[in-house]
Amino acid sequence: MTKTVILGVIGSDAHVVGITILEQALEAAGFDVVNLGVQTSQEEFVEAASANDAEAVLVSSLYGHAKQDCEGFHQRIADADLDVTTYIGGNLAVGQDDFEETRKFFRELGFDRVFDSETDPEDAIEALRADLDMRSSESEQESQTVSA
Template sequence: MKKKVIVLGVIGADVHAVGNKILYHAFTDAGFEVINLGVMVSQEEFIAAAIESNADAIVVSSLYGQGELDCRGMREKCDEAGLKDIPLLVGGNIVIGKQVFEEVEKRFMEMGFNAVFPPGTRPETGIAALKEILLMED
């Protein structure tokens, strides 16, 4: 069976590389082919990499609190680029300050994300969600 391809990166001006490396290894170990764009990745770079690799999903990480701003309009840009149905997942410290996660999640879902993960989420949780979204069996 062909491996599912995911594009992974840290969006915006965020330079938090450690979590990105952990996710890269966790998703790779879980059987995904991971295109790791690293840190300081623009929406356009995520989209270009997804098109080039024929990706099955895009996984966005953000730890510096500006994720909500950095992710605005990403679903629309994906749609315009021909990636209308590509799953978008986001996680980390994606907003500034202590906010009720359910409200943050609701805002990201309204922006077109398929799954939203709070700070401290274990990689296994993201892997399970991605497998469910992509209808993969364990």
Template sequence: MNMPTKLRPATEQFSEGRVIILGVAGSDCHVVANKLIEYELRASGFDVINLGACTSVDEFVNAFQSHPDADAMVIGSVNGHAYEDLKALRDAKDNLLIPCPIIVGGNLGVTRDQAAKTKEKLLALGVDYVLEDAAELLLLLHQLPRRNVFIAE
């Protein structure tokens, strides 16, 4: 019986080869959380395409067109302007320009009420998941099914 020479954590085995597009919404230049999330995703075995700060919806669309095998798109925003920055997502989702799940998280409002209203607006734009805590991200990503890697040319 051949035994593997190096055992990897189950989460890393599950994540291997999965592509995540990561970025910070349009008007937001805060990158500390973005870099920490990138580090955690890579350490968990994900392939991360990090677009960095101040990423427009068009840049997210272009990233997906360059990486059609992406399993999810993760967008952060801590300046409270996520909805304004991501309004063009509705059109991108309706036109199937971003068919993978979109996850948004961060500081979505100054108050709980404002954050709750922003969450509802983001979901109406086509965002699939809105997270309140970055610690929820890995669990969610591991629950998402792999996208079909056989993309027609």
């Protein structure tokens, strides 16, 4: 079964090259990709995830203001009653010296995985496959438990 992922650049960021490369890599890996493009609002991510019954939302940001752009993002996802895996990647913070601090910040915001701007798309795809396969296994186990 094909997994649907939502992809976009959040906030006022207009950097398109990274998500274009990621879109092509995800499609080549067999994912159904809904690319929202650049300057995407939180609401657009949530609406697209809901409308497309997405399994994952992948947020990109290169201009360094993702901390502000992502405040309240996971609350919007929860309010929409969505069960999606969320990733964020790019140059997420202006003056980012220690990426582990940045990763910790975004994990605390609720993102399942956080990637820096040097991440190879194949590494993100491998992680996504593992995370979505794990979610499928949990759902299958729950349905088997309920029917037993």
